[in-house]
Structure formats: structure tokens, C-alpha cells
Amino acid sequence: MIAIDTIQETAERLMEKAAIEIPQDYLDGLRTMADTEDGDLSSFVLQAMLENYEAAKQDRRAMCGDTGCPRWYVKMGNEARIEGGPIALEAALRRATAKSTNDIPLRPNRVHPLWRTDHDNNVGIGAPEIEYGFEPDGEWIDLVTVHKGGLFGTDYRMLFPSDGIEGIKRFFLDSLVAFGKRGLACQPAIIGIGLGGSKDTCMVLGKRAACLRTVGSRNSDPRIAAMEDEFKELGNSIGMGAMGFVGKSMVVDCNIEVGYCHTGGMQMSVHAFCLSSRRAVARIHADGRVEYRTDPEWFTDYQRRETVEWTPPQSLSKSA
Amino acid sequence: MDTAPKPQQVRLSTTPSRADLEALKIGDIVYLDGLLYTAREGVYKKVCEEGSDLPLDLPAESAANFHCSPAATVNPDGSFNMGAVTATASFRFSKWIGPWIERSGARIIIGKGGMTSKDYREHFVPNGAIYLTTVGYGTGALLGRGIKQVKAVHWNKELGLAQAMWVIEAENMGPFIVDGDLAGNSLFERENARIAANLDKVYEGTRPAVLRRFGETDDRSDEVIG
Numbered sequence: 001m002i003a004i005d006t007i008q009e010t011a012e013r014l015m016e017k018a019a020i021e022i023p024q025d026y027l028d029g030l031r032t033m034a035d036t037e038d039g040d041l042s043s044f045v046l047q048a049m050l051e052n053y054e055a056a057k058q059d060r061r062a063m064c065g066d067t068g069c070p071r072w073y074v075k076m077g078n079e080a081r082i083e084g085g086p087i088a089l090e091a092a093l094r095r096a097t098a099k100s101t102n103d104i105p106l107r108p109n110r111v112h113p114l115w116r117t118d119h120d121n122n123v124g125i126g127a128p129e130i131e132y133g134f135e136p137d138g139e140w141i142d143l144v145t146v147h148k149g150g151l152f153g154t155d156y157r158m159l160f161p162s163d164g165i166e167g168i169k170r171f172f173l174d175s176l177v178a179f180g181k182r183g184l185a186c187q188p189a190i191i192g193i194g195l196g197g198s199k200d201t202c203m204v205l206g207k208r209a210a211c212l213r214t215v216g217s218r219n220s221d222p223r224i225a226a227m228e229d230e231f232k233e234l235g236n237s238i239g240m241g242a243m244g245f246v247g248k249s250m251v252v253d254c255n256i257e258v259g260y261c262h263t264g265g266m267q268m269s270v271h272a273f274c275l276s277s278r279r280a281v282a283r284i285h286a287d288g289r290v291e292y293r294t295d296p297e298w299f300t301d302y303q304r305r306e307t308v309e310w311t312p313p314q315s316l317s318k319s320a
Numbered sequence: 321m322d323t324a325p326k327p328q329q330v331r332l333s334t335t336p337s338r339a340d341l342e343a344l345k346i347g348d349i350v351y352l353d354g355l356l357y358t359a360r361e362g363v364y365k366k367v368c369e370e371g372s373d374l375p376l377d378l379p380a381e382s383a384a385n386f387h388c389s390p391a392a393t394v395n396p397d398g399s400f401n402m403g404a405v406t407a408t409a410s411f412r413f414s415k416w417i418g419p420w421i422e423r424s425g426a427r428i429i430i431g432k433g434g435m436t437s438k439d440y441r442e443h444f445v446p447n448g449a450i451y452l453t454t455v456g457y458g459t460g461a462l463l464g465r466g467i468k469q470v471k472a473v474h475w476n477k478e479l480g481l482a483q484a485m486w487v488i489e490a491e492n493m494g495p496f497i498v499d500g501d502l503a504g505n506s507l508f509e510r511e512n513a514r515i516a517a518n519l520d521k522v523y524e525g526t527r528p529a530v531l532r533r534f535g536e537t538d539d540r541s542d543e544v545i546g
Contacts, residue, residue, distance in 0.1 A: 041347065041497075041511070048455045048462065048495055056404070056461035062391050065406025065460035105403055107391040108481050118480030120393075152409070160530050170526035177519065182433035182508045184409060186457050239518040243457070244433075245511045276458040 002141060002284055004083045004092050010282045010290050011096035012103075014145045015070065018280040019062040019104055022053045023294035026190070026277045029215035029252040033188055037249050042241025046188075046249060049242070049275055064276040067106040068147035070097050070122050071129040073212065073296065077138025080286070090130055093143075097121070097128045106147075131204075135302055139286035144296045146211045146279045153185035153272030156203055161266055168195070168268060169234065175270040176235050180250060183243030186274030188252040190215060191235060194269040197259030206269035209255040211279060212298035219256055220304065228254045242275075257299065260306070331492065334384035336427055341450050344498050346507035350452055351494035355471065355487060356384035356430070360408060362483030364416035366475065367423060375474040376487060379425030387413065387431030389482035391460070392470070400470035402488075404460030407432035407453070418443040432457050434499035437506040444500055451500030453508075459495070466493025 022030075034046040056063035072093050082089050098121035101108055108120040110127045122128065155175045159167050172193065179185040192210025194202040218225040232254040241247020261267055283291045327347040332340060334354035344350070357376070359367075366372045376382070387410045392402040410431030413420075417435065420426065421443055429435075429444070430452045444451060454463065468491040476484035499507045532544040 041507075044349075045455055048459050052456065052459040052462045055465060059461060059465065061461050061464050062404035063461050064456075064458035065388065065391050065404040065463065066408065066458075067391050067404070102393050105391050105393040105401055107389055109389075111480065111482070116480070116483075118482060120481050157529060157533075158531060163527065163530050166525060166527035167529055170523070170528060173523060173526060181512055182411075183457060184433055234522070238522050239515045243453070243455070244508060244515075246514050274458065275456055276460075 001081045001083055002286060003288065004088050006284055006288055006290065007082070007089060007143070008092040008096050010284055011072075011093055011143055011145070012100050013292070014143060014280040014282055015096060015100035015106070016104055017292065018145050018147050018278040019067050019106055020056050020060055021280070022056075022063060023214070023277060023279060025214040025216055025294065026252065027053060030188065033249040033252060037241060037247050039241045039245055039247030041245035042243070042247030042249055045242035045245065062104060062106060064149065065107060066149050067109070068149035068276075068278055069109055069127070070101070070106070070145060070147045071131075073131050073133065073144035073146065073298065075133040075135060075142040075144070075298065077135050077140045079137070079139040080141050081139070082141065093128065093130055094123050098123045133298065133303060135300065140283050142281060142283050142296070144212065144279065144281045144298070148207075148211055148273060148278070149276060150186055150272060150274050153179040153189060153274070154270065156199065156267070156269045158199070159266040159268050160264065163266060169231075171268055172231060172270060173234070173238070176238060176250060177240070179272065180238070180240045181244045183245075185272040186276070187242060187272065188249045189272035189274050190277055191231070191251050191254045192271040192273065193231070193254065193256045194267070194271075195256060195258045196261035196267055198261070199267060201259050202261075202267035202269045205257040205259055206271045208298060209257040210271040210273040212296040213255040214295050215253040217255065220301070224256050224258065228256050231256070332428070334382050334428060334490065335379065336383065338448055341427065341448065341502055344450060344501055346498050346501050346505050346510065348498040349494070350496045350498060351492045352384065352466070352490045352496065353492060354384070354490060355382040356386050356490055357382055357488070358386045358388045358390065358484070358486040359420070360387050360389065360483060361413060361416070362479040363475070363485050364413060364420055366479070368416050368419040374424065375485065376472075379427065382487070383425060383427040385420070385424065385426045385429050386488075387429070390486055392481060392486065394473065394476065394481070400473065402464065402467055402470050404464045405467065406457060406460040406463065409433050410435050410451075414439055421447045421449055428452060430454065430496060434506055434508045437500070437504055437509050440500040440506060441504040445502065445504045448502065450498060450502060452496035453499045455495050455497060462495070463493055466490050
């Protein structure tokens, strides 16, 4: 049984780590880009960002003033048991979000869409989002917080099989060029692409590709992994760098996730996880041990499973 | 790649003289000293549309308007806790910026991503104002280090902490980059034009979507297929 106090304390610690500490994979990716960037202005921006990450860690202050919209991904081993059940879990995550917003502090970004009511704690209707995943074995739960920022850089389009890879490339470039100008996408970014599913799941896949996979990771399907390499290179060939200045630092990495879709369609979404890619992860074990990391390890073979434990009825004509 | 002369790095008062601003060119790096205040759509609506009185003496106390919502809280004893500060995208405030500059006497608008050179020519140049963009955009911790003191917060009860008017004392706060100078030039637009020259090549081998969307055509009688 996992104690609810442990969950809340861990969640508070994760909120702080996400806001302040740039994940190592993103930092390594950005350093590589800074080494090869030859646009003067874009280079200046990347150096300033590297200094900023250091300042944030030294001062224990948020790395960016727009601290994004805190959200939670909870993954549970099949044997995990939580004190008070899922209702207590959600209450603890909401408390941790509000308390950390006040304590760190974070910017109280969340408001009512119409009345603009701000509770000054990043909690409200549907906020923070809490999403779930499950794994076959284990008594642990993984808590992942992502504080995704940005009103710019995300788009969706219904494409069709006849659009093909050329259409996918066009929409990818359109999204980067449109939101990269003036640096509105806060690039270089981790670009997540969702392909397939339905409109809603396509958006979820793309967002998770951006936020729950690390720089340097590759899809387990080698043909999709090759597309990830190709799209990263394509994005960096636009001629646009940090802040939309001349340069080649647009895509720190490109992650693609897919889901089975309607036979007539090919849904596509594009998401940009910005220069302050805020994510933090902890595994809480049944005995109360807590292990912190930065890789959500969300997309396991189980999450990408495509088979069913079911045997189709045997056709008589087949055996005849 | 960039053949322009190396940008200069300067410290600038938030109550600058005309000569201070004339010396700045697009691409220059600026660090600010003095009082600045945050104001965005909440404050603009309140002042420019509802006619509320300004809660401080502008531009005598400060001529620097930051498009910003800080990561900040007000403590129970009335003191402030401000960590990181970062700008928000300025283009959305175009409809208020002319009336606001005239009302507030602002000479330095600080934000994310600049505004259009049209806005600069129509509202900034005639009033002797420049535009500074934050860098990154995420150097919130570096900018946070430049805050010497949070002096006051106005209208936080009615507008919420994010839209409130925060008055901040800055010391060597930066870096910022000059996007709009007194001649109405825009650094972003110069860079966009250079990048645009390469775009046809990048798009080679791609194809427009089979199903188009309104917005790609404004002809509402168009079927948007094929």
C-alpha cells in the first residue's frame, strides 16, 4: 500500500524539479545545437539559455517566468494499491499543484476560459489534467509532471492516405514556419508528431510524443525511427534558429507516435515542447522508496501493443 | 552567416532620454536599470477602455512597460515573493498599444516577439518609443536576478496575480534585444525576410493537403476539396 502522504510530498518535489531543473537529455541536445549554430543572433540566444539553466539551478528559481500549465501523468503497475484509492490520489495531486504554485512560486496561469477567474493556484475545472496508464507488473506508481508552456506551436489537421508522406512533410513545415517566426514556438523545441488515432487521440499522441519522450529516444518501429531522423533534419534546414533569427536550431529532436485510425483518414498533430521543457518523474514503490528520474519511459511495448488475446472463429471453408 | 556589425551591449534607464534611445539600433543588447511595471490586456482594458486612473505617476516614475506575468505570490504579511519573470507575446496587444503609449507616456515596451513594423511606425515612432524583446524565450531566471525589489502590485484582487500591475525595481536586468528602434525598423521582420528566401527550396517535394481549410482561402463559396 502506497501512503497518500508520500504521494503528495513526492508530487510537490516533482513540481519544483520540473520548474527549475532542465532535464539532462534536453540540456545535452541544446549544447550540441549551440556548438554547431552559426547564426550570430541565434547563437547569442542559445548561450543565454545555457546561462539561464545554471542561474535557475543555483538560485532555485523557476527557469522561465511562464511556468506553463502543470499536468500529471500517472502510471500504475497492475499490483499497485494506493491509500484512499484513486480519489485520494487525485486530491493529493491537486493539493500539491496548488501548494507548489504558491511556494516555488509558479505563475498562476490557469483561468476560466470565459470569465477569466484565476484562483491563483493553477487549479480549476479540469485543471490540472490527470491522465493514466497501466503496466502489467509491479506494485509501484510512476508520477510524471509536465508543465507545458506555450500558446503557439501546436496544430492539428485531417490528412488522407492520398496526401502521403509529402503531405505530412508539408504540414510539419507549415507548423514550424508559422510558429517559428519571431520564436513564438520558443524553439529549439522537442517536436512531437501524432499520426492516426481519432482527432482527440491524435492530439494526445502528439503531445505525449513531445512531452513524454526524451531527446535522443527513437520509436521502436525502425521505419518510424528513420522518419524521426529525417524530420529533425528537415526542420533544421528551414534556415530558422532560436527566436526566429537566421540559423539552424529549430528542432532539438522529433518524436513520432502513431495509433490505428479510420481506413479513409490520416490524422496528424504537431506539438512543440519548448526551451524550458519542464518534466520530472518519480517512481514510488510499495515500501515507500522514491526514485527520481527525468525519462517518463511512457511508451513501453505494452503502451504500443497492437494485438489482441483472442482467436478468430475458425472458418469452415478454410479447413475444408 | 549574419554580416551586420556586432551588436553593442548597453545599460539603459527605464526613464530614458531621447538621446539614449536614438543611440540604439536593432539587434543591440540592453540591460535595464530603474522602475518598470507590468501591464497587459487586463490593465489595458481597464485603463484604455474603462478609463480607470493610473495607480502610479507615469511616465515620471517609469516609462518602461513589461508585457509580463511574473511567477509571484503575495505573502500574508503583504511582502512579495517573485522568482522568475518572462515576457508574453506582444502582438496580441496591438489594438491597445497606441492608446496605451499615449496615456502612459511609455518609451520602452518590453515583451516577447516584437510587434509589427506597422505598429512601430504608427504608434512607437511618433511617440519616441522603442521595443525590446526578451531573449530565449525563457531566460526567466536571469531576468529574475535583475529584480532588486518588488515595489508594489496594483489591481491584483480584481485582475488576478497574472494580469495585475506589478511595479518592479530593476538593476542590470537583462538581456533584452532591440527589435524596434526609433526609425521604426524591426529586427524580426529583417530576419523573416532573409529566411523567406530559402523557403521554396525547403518545401520542395511536399504537397498541399487534399482537403484545404478556410483561412487558406477566404472564398466561402470554395468547396476546399482538391
